């Protein structure tokens with residue numbers, strides 16, 4: 001399994017573009033017919049993606065996480081960012097249309113992932129974190145997710161955030177997961193920015209046209225850096241880092257968090273004027 005060890009705020013000053021991308025991005029997760037995962041030392045979140053085509057993909061073995069089964073001490077979530085598909089957990093099949101999610105509770109043993117049409121494969125983005133409690137595996141459709149709107153259209157930062165794996169929607173141990181979409185013509189996500197020093201966060205940008213990029217901003221508020229992100233790239237955001245972005249075209253992103261708590265209000269908003 002690919003590894004990311006994390007860094008402290010001061011480390012980024014010495015990092016040029018390639019090193020910054022290597023530390024804080026996971027590129028190329030979505031590959032046809034493959035299941036790929038990256039283990040991070042940011043609260044031990046694992047990010048991954050499965051893109052099943054003609055044959056289902058499967059996992060469940062715990063060799064990489066030191067337990068007999070992958071989910072013996074973990075929970076997980078997956079968001080379908082592609083064509084319709086399904087995920088089977090211990091023999092129970094959950095249909096997932098585009099922008100539907102599945103919460104996988106601690107104790108799951110065998111996971112299989114498939115596409116309804118191999119020519120339009122499902123793109124199943126995965127987040128998994130350590131879990132100390134059992135919660136039932138369940139699908140959360142886009143219709144069941146909880147929408148919240150942020151920003152103002154005239155400022156280019158209007159967006160709709162949908163909570164999927166969240167105490168108010170589908171209970172989990174500490175994983176939070178949702179999808180934010182920006183309407184046509186809107187540019188900025190997570191602007192004004194914020195910090196939440198008790199939770200790490202991962203962003204997977206998707207539905208970005210091949211020629212478009214998101215300029216994702218990270219780092220301490222007074223020492224920001226940027227990452228140029230393309231469709232399917234994941235950004236790993238340590239708890240000390242801001243995370244916000246501006247796209248050259250339409251896009252959405254999956255956000256996943258874990259850490260000390262699931263208190264969405266445990267956040268420190270920052271004015272853009274505080275950034276350097």
Ligand SMILES: O=C[C@H](O)[C@@H](O)CC(=O)C(=O)O
Pocket residue numbers: 150159161178180189190191196201243255
């Ligand atoms: O801590 C919360 C996460 O950064 C995202 O939910 C923020 C987001 O989707 C947005 O404001 O655009």
Ligand SMILES: [Zn+2]
Pocket residue numbers: 194196201243
């Ligand atoms: Zn955040």
